[in-house]
Amino acid sequence: MNLHEYQAKTLLREAGVAVPDGRVIRAIEDVDGAIEALGEGPWVMKVQVHAGGRGKAGGVRVVRSADEARSFAEGWLGRRLVTIQTGAAGLPVETLYLEPATRxxxxxxxxxxxxxxxxxxxxxxxxxxxxxxxxxxxxxxxxxxxxxxxxxxxxxxxxxxxxxxxxxxxxxxxxxxxxxxxxxxxxxxxxxxxxxxxxxxxxxxxxxxxxxxxxxxxxxxxxx
The missing domain is CATH 3.30.470.20 (ATP-grasp fold, B domain)
Structure with a gap:
């Protein structure tokens, strides 16, 4: 059984492994609350699918404002992500993950x-x-x-x-x-x-x- 990144990080955090704080986004309305909870940006926003190559397919982006985060969410939620691992049909995007950018x-x-x-x-x-x-x-x-x-x-x-x-x-x-x-x-x-x-x-x-x-x-x- 494959876990999404946010699920895996929850288990790692519980085991004492350092991971960035993050918030799950399943609807456009979740974006503002997630940003408020995480504090000052920039942030990294990631599509949650069981496939590698998300970044190359545009499924990972650094966002620097709430408007950019909402735009990313609007562009991906309810759509399909196609990577070299998904095949031409791609995988449905139902969840995003937002976390502070790391230097x-x-x-x-x-x-x-x-x-x-x-x-x-x-x-x-x-x-x-x-x-x-x-x-x-x-x-x-x-x-x-x-x-x-x-x-x-x-x-x-x-x-x-x-x-x-x-x-x-x-x-x-x-x-x-x-x-x-x-x-x-x-x-x-x-x-x-x-x-x-x-x-x-x-x-x-x-x-x-x-x-x-x-x-x-x-x-x-x-x-x-």
Whole structure:
């Protein structure tokens, strides 16, 4: 079962993972209340569909005023988004997500998957965030780092240290990264997930780590 971005971020927030505050918009009338709740802009407005490539298809936009936000909502709600993953028919747009824009210094990639051959949770990390990870694997495979966790032992401190070093994180950022890994691993295993992807995992200009986008796939037998 695929979760929308806003649903995935709710689970991450509950697990102690830093995500931007956000508001769900299902009608034009929701826009003003969402902006009032989030405070001063600019904001990022995102179409919520189960497909990648939203940005390239125009489904993600930075908006700097309530008028721009309403215009984006009017242009997408009730329509269909076509990306390279949806096919020509596209997917219906019933929900938008609004959150404050983040000042980004670096973009990283982080995901958790189940290695079916070993039944282990495997972390995949890269310093090439914000990109298609398959493209990174094909063109610059040395920028991808994988690490498996034995289910009996669970996530250990050395796992976090190894991945933090690979991503160029040190000091307080490495400590924050370790806490983030702990939260991600906990919610991934608790929800019987098959895939959890954070792309990008942003290092902000103030040095914080924030999950800016999230894809969460639960086992079909798991409840949300």
């Amino acid at each position: 980004i210094a670096r973009e990283l990639y982080l995901s958790l998957i189940i290695d079916r051959a070993t039944s282990k949770v495997t972390f995949i990390a890269s310093d090439a965030g914000g990109m298609d990870i398959e493209e990174v694997a094909e063109t610059t495979p040395g920028r991808i780092h994988a690490l498996s966790v034995h289910p009996a032992a669970g996530l250990m401190p050395y796992h976090a240290r190894k991945l933090a070093f690979a991503l160029g994180l040190a000091g307080n950022q490495a400590k924050a990264f370790a806490q983030m890994l702990k939260g991600l691993y906990e919610v991934f295993t608790r929800k019987d997930a098959s895939m959890l992807e954070v792309n990008p995992l942003a290092v902000t200009e103030s040095g914080e780590l924030v999950a800016l986008d999230a894809k969460f796939v639960l086992d079909s037998n798991a409840g949300y």
